Amino acid sequence: MSTAATTEIKPALTAIEHIKVKVDGREIEVPRLIADWSGKLTPTTMIQACELAKTDVPHYCWHPKLPVVGNCRMCLVEFGTPALGPDRKPVFNPDGTPKIAKSPRPAISCATPISPGMEIYTKTPAVKQMREGVLESLLINHPLDCPICDQAGECKLQEYSVDYGQSSSRFVETKVHKPKAVDLGPRIMLDAERCILCTRCIRFTRDIAGDDALGIVNRGSYNTIATFPGIPFDNNYTLNTVDVCPVGALTSKDFRFQMRAWFLKETKSVCTSCATGCNVLIGSREEKIFRYTPRDNDAVNASWMCDAGRLNYKWIARADRLKEVLVRGQKSTWKAALNEISDKLKNAQAGSVAIIASARQTNEELWLISKLKSKLGAISDSIPRVGEADKLLVSADKNPNTNGARITGICFTEMGINLVKISDGIASGKIKTLIVFGENIVKRAVANEKLRERETVSEVVDEHAITAELLAKLDTLIVSDILPNETTKLAHYVLPGCAPAEKRGSFTNGKGRVQKFMKAVEAPGDARAEWEFLHDLVHNVTGQNGFVTIEGLFNQMAKEIPVFMGVTWQALGDTGVTVQI
């Protein structure tokens, strides 16, 4: 394993020729080529140049990750290019500057490539007037139902109307009426009257998700987004259309009418439904999670996430969450329970302790567990979860931190290989104490674990022979988990843990991307972040005093584990760092 840590891999821009253009009179050097939506290097467009010049150009249909169609006309700008004389040579002003020939027609900045010496004008009266015209056109048939629209507060139609629109409309005719509350599919509703026909949803579904499910029917002002008759809009990426929809036309059935967008606190986090580790924003209010939305990370998930991962948050608010520390079935305190456990572990014979941790735990937690493991001379492993992969984002590995478990030495490259040894050890009486984190290890009749209704099913490899009867042989069974299960029922010590949304930490995804996530909501009852009580436990058992902050913990871990060498909590930034695995 190499210790080299790299940040996001970007094309070497230095190799690309840079050209000078002017945006509203300010000269800026921009690369001649920029990666387009598909990652292919294509001539830089005006809108990209304006973006690099930090000049806002309003747009609806343009999206950096979707093919360009140029239909909304909101990004129209004026421009000029260096004038050429009859001899095809540049013409100069008396002061020696190149004479600029202003184009008589505007251009859509999203599709027009820049050329050397080009001048882009985004603030002229004509541009202002064109933007007003487009906004007026978009609004004449719009229902203006912002008070009951889920998009309100994050709606481009609202925002641009304030920034670039007019205060009143001249329209005195009857509006076009179109279908409302159209059930497009199991997760998506369409309000065709709110739709501005930018076709982002069509392009995402066709060109990114690879499903030619959406199209336009009718003509002119009666154009309407539609599915094929009788075929529901149902792939694992449908909810991304709600994100790309600049207005309130497409809404998520899960989120609609639940919460006003402006009340939501947004927390940067990572999806834990598979080893991809899509970057997400958790939208929460008053300790309740309302939605996950994808967060841009070109090294991981671009701007997308799957529907299954997005909706995999409801269990966090389940009423039957483990909220109390239990010692032999009786409610206890963290202090009492940790002291008792510490005493037991300190006195345990070498080789009499086994640990089954979870690859859903964070790097920091697994590292702390590995400390216990080496002190106790314990055998350890974790439980693999395997499901189906797809071509876009979903990984077959349903654990978010398989690589973390490997790097910290909790499991071998082939996860689950030690489980048989552990069950044999319990059976033979050699293993007297078992510590379990976040896994229901009791062998089940059905090897499937449903993540939630209707969505991805992840399979737990169930080749071990750990049964309830076997667990009954143990002197001590210590279990930390989030939700009650058969294993927690059998535990002598139950330590209530936190969902990732309730704590901080980092995961190492399937490709070695180390990504941190932040705490969105408080854990219920006495539940505590695992790394916090693990820290106490490690301190009690090993005498090692680590760090009481997640930053310190991560940085200490990075110093000790070669794979993470040179990486710091701070360096992880919002989008993580790729390490060699």
Added chain:
Amino acid sequence: MAQEYKLILKHADESGYTPDIECYLRHGGYNDLKKALAFQTKTLADGKTQSPQEQLRQEVMTSNLRGRGGAGFSCGLKWSFVDRKSGKPIYLICNADESEPGTFKDRQIIHKDPHQLIEGMIISCYANDVKLAYIYIRGEMPEGAKILNQALKEARAKNFLGKNILGTGYDLEIYVHRGAGAYICGEETGLIESLEGKRPYPRIKPPYFPAVLGLWMCPTIVNNVETLCNVKHIVGMGGLEFAKLGTPNNTGTRIVSLSGHVKRPGYYEIEVGKATLRELLYDKNFGGGLREGRQLKAIIPGGSSSKVLKAGEKFKLKKKDAEGKEILVETDMLDLPYDFDSLAQAGTMSGSSAIIVMDDSVDIVNALANLSEFYAHESCGQCTPCREGSLWMNKTLHRLTHGEGRAQDAEYLVKIADNIPGGRTICAFGEACSWPVQSFVAKFKDEFIAKGAADEERHSKEVTGHN
């Protein structure tokens, strides 16, 4: 006195002339194709060689032929833009989606002399190394499609089409594709999308210039029916000779579709610019004048999307005086020579050369409402200004013609229309739907205001009456 000059329609209306290949051959058909195929590589004075194809393209360039579809763009230039180095096949599409209201010239050629079009196409394909071509014919012309398919079959049987044409080793196939009935399919990139089986949403340019990224993202030439027929005659008589027809920069002949309030509506082929609007309307060879007792009110000179000309309007036309100096000559709208440039100087266009004549019996507001309804129905709806603006104007005009007008509607209409054209839309439909509104209201403003004001007055009386 201006005369018809029949080049394209030379035989079409002769009695006994039939659209079958035997008749065409009897009239010298496919001789120009044979001539084109016989071109040999030529060594120029500077030692460079010029292939037969390059020579043919040069002939078209020399002829100064301008596209007959509506924009009047140089055909030779259009061909010169074709990306011939991409390694991809080059396609040629004949645009037979003749949909501009008032236009009915291509239909005459297709119905009466389909082989002339096919011969023009084969020559054009040969000149551009095209191996596969399409005729995109509008859905409302089922008879034309039938005739063309029959003609293609006949041409194939005689080896004017197919493999190894007339033993030259050149292969070409032409297919007829019928549209499904949308005006926008006449826009060349919309047509290409439609041909690819999609909604005819015109493409953005850049980057999708047909000459580079056309049909199936390959270099593509889209030419009008009449334009392609002209290519046959250019080869027949030579580009220089062809350029002598018509007037400089407005060469050849054009088939004018004359409709509306004239005694003899119909199609007339003239040398471009060799007849004035007055001659076309009043000469007994052409329109034969207005109906008895009627005065001219307006002319739509180049298909419904061109800006209207009001009777009595005067324009300053650039002309050269005896010494060759450029002077401005005040010209009555009726004295405008019917060509591309003069009408452009008058702020309108000869478009698809369809003249719609309106006499004083016409309610100009109603006339515009009719046009506007057409454009609202035909907007593809892809881009915002046209999609919303075209229906908005239509709703306003509907109100104005159904007793719900306001005096301010004239102003109101122009403001709506002003938000659509001038490069704000993906294709020229934006201009097509807004130019009539802009020009009608500008030139007949009083009638629009009067109509709205009358409604307002009536309404105010009704309200008073209730009191």
